[in-house]
Amino acid sequence: MTAQPGLARYVLALADDALISSQRLGWWISRAPQLEEDVALANIGLDQLGQARQLLAHAGRLEGLGRDEDQLAYFRDERDFRNVCLVERVQDDFGVAMARLLCVSTWQHALYGALAGSTDADLAAIAAKAVKEVAYHLDHARNWVLRLGDGTEFSHARMQAALDAEWPWIEELFDDSWLEPEVLEQGAVVRPSSLREPVLARVLEVLRQATVAPPESPPAVSRGRHGLHTEQLGYLLAEMQHLARSHPGATW
Amino acid sequence: MSAPDEPLWEVFVRSRRGLSHVHAGSLHAPDAEMALRNARDLYTRRQEGVSLWVVPSSAITASSPEEKDAFFDPAADKVYRHPTFYEVPEGVKHL
Numbered sequence: 001m002t003a004q005p006g007l008a009r010y011v012l013a014l015a016d017d018a019l020i021s022s023q024r025l026g027w028w029i030s031r032a033p034q035l036e037e038d039v040a041l042a043n044i045g046l047d048q049l050g051q052a053r054q055l056l057a058h059a060g061r062l063e064g065l066g067r068d069e070d071q072l073a074y075f076r077d078e079r080d081f082r083n084v085c086l087v088e089r090v091q092d093d094f095g096v097a098m099a100r101l102l103c104v105s106t107w108q109h110a111l112y113g114a115l116a117g118s119t120d121a122d123l124a125a126i127a128a129k130a131v132k133e134v135a136y137h138l139d140h141a142r143n144w145v146l147r148l149g150d151g152t153e154f155s156h157a158r159m160q161a162a163l164d165a166e167w168p169w170i171e172e173l174f175d176d177s178w179l180e181p182e183v184l185e186q187g188a189v190v191r192p193s194s195l196r197e198p199v200l201a202r203v204l205e206v207l208r209q210a211t212v213a214p215p216e217s218p219p220a221v222s223r224g225r226h227g228l229h230t231e232q233l234g235y236l237l238a239e240m241q242h243l244a245r246s247h248p249g250a251t252w
Numbered sequence: 253m254s255a256p257d258e259p260l261w262e263v264f265v266r267s268r269r270g271l272s273h274v275h276a277g278s279l280h281a282p283d284a285e286m287a288l289r290n291a292r293d294l295y296t297r298r299q300e301g302v303s304l305w306v307v308p309s310s311a312i313t314a315s316s317p318e319e320k321d322a323f324f325d326p327a328a329d330k331v332y333r334h335p336t337f338y339e340v341p342e343g344v345k346h347l
Contacts (some may be wrong), residue, residue, distance in 0.1 A: 034258065036279050036290040043293050143286060 003064030006183035009082065011062060011123060012072070013178070013225060014111070015055030016083035019073060020233070021104055022048035023240050024091050033094055040140060044101070047133040054126045061122075074244035078227075078234050082178075085224040086169040088233040095148055095155075095162030101141035102206060103170045107199045108134045111190055119187035142206050149210025156211065163207065164215045171219035173199070178225035260309040261287040263294075265301040270346070273305050281306075 025045030032038040056069040087104060091097045112134055115127035148159040174196035176184065184191055207214060224233075244250075258280040264273035276295045281287035287306040296304065315323055327333065 034280055036281065036294060039297075040290065040293040043297065140289060143289065147282065147286070 004062045005064075006180050007120065007186065007188055008059050008062035008064075010179060010183060010189050011055055012059040013082035015052050015059055015072070016081050017087055017104070017108075018048045018055060019052035020081070020083045020236065021087040022046070022052060023236055024087065025097070025101075027092070028097065031092075041097075044137045044140065047130075047137065051126070051130045051133070054129075058122050058126065070244065074241045078229055078237055080227060081224070081229065081233065081237070082227060083224050083233075084169070084172040085220070085222040085230050085233075086166070086172060088224065088236060089169070089230055090232050093158075093162060093165075094144075095158045096165055098141050098144040098148065099159070099162040099166045101137060102145050103166060103173075103203060105134050105137040105141055106202050106206075107170075107173050107195060109138050110195045110199050110202075114190040114195070118189070123188060145206055145212075146210045149207070149212040159210065160212045163212050164217070167214045168217050168220035169222055170203075172222040172224060175225055258282050261291070261306045262309050262312060263287075263291040264305040264307070265291075265295055266303040267301055269302060273303065276300075278309060284308075 022045045025041050025048065028041040028045075029038055032041055052073070053069050056072045060067045060069060060072055086100065091100055109131060112127040112131040116124055116131060118124040118127065145159065148155045150156070151159075174193050176191060176193050179189070179192070183189055204214070224230075259282075260278055261281055261284075262278050263276045265276045266273045276291075279287065279290050279294055281290050284306060288304060291304050291306050295301070
């Protein structure tokens with residue numbers, strides 16, 4: 001395969017979104033409000049991990065430097081990760097987890113749906129499989145946001161606060177500035193800004209039904225796609241990478 | 253942590269077309285829609301089913317252990333209730 005570094009960077013960013021989001025969801029195992037939710041969040045996190053593995057492996061092939069999925073996941077440092085800051089931030093509040101999952105899965109659903117028609121056959125195949133998984137993640141998040149938002153006075157306030165925390169970070173999902181123009185012109189990728197309107201419309205419809213409203217606050221300065229992350233990513237990577245780095249090449 | 257105020261639901265899974273739904277277990281959920289989704293996550297992770305039912309446990313009326321003799325013992329010696337006098341054709345499943 002001829003190296004396609006531009007496309008490799010695009011695929012790597014999507015892989016990092018899935019990988020870091022998966023790691024954050026894993027935190028909920030044993031901590032969810034009920035045992036049933038533990039399993040549900042673990043399922044969703046593992047779906048995302050599966051997507052991340054395929055995307056990482058593909059990014060490694062496109063990059064042409066001989067790096068496999070493990071090297072990309074465990075032996076890159078913070079500045080080399082290209083996930084949006086939205087997914088890397090601590091989510092130890094269940095409302096935040098659901099507000100974020102609603103945004104991420106709505107976006108991934110539109111993204112993978114469009115990427116299923118990519119001119120890159122591998123990327124199209126990965127996306128076509130992932131879109132079915134993500135449809136369920138979206139359904140799960142939507143159901144919780146509806147129940148918490150339109151639930152008791154207390155749950156409504158918590159859901160609104162969660163949305164206020166997440167909303168400023170979603171704009172980065174639609175940022176084109178990190179992609180070279182020649183990559184954007186290819187039929188292999190989906191221009192991030194083209195997803196803004198359909199994704200926001202879908203999220204806002206759920207929020208309306210849930211009786212919560214997005215805040216007026218301006219977008220956060222979020223430059224994860226450029227490798228500039230919040231301080232919280234470092235701690236996440238330390239936990240995620242330490243085993244592989246302490247015992248390189250170990251198998252079990 | 254658990255949510256004690258959430259009702260209990262019984263889950264029934266049909267493993268494939270042509271078979272009936274079989275009781276798989278129970279779970280907690282705030283309402284029927286969430287119960288169905290929890291059932292999907294807990295009981296069909298390994299392709300166990302093609303269809304799911306959830307029923308509020310409170311909707312089930314069960315026989316009581318004290319009534320066991322009156323309910324079940326009289327059937328013990330009624331051999332004529334068993335279709336043991338027929339030849340079962342070979343290759344018939346699910347009879």
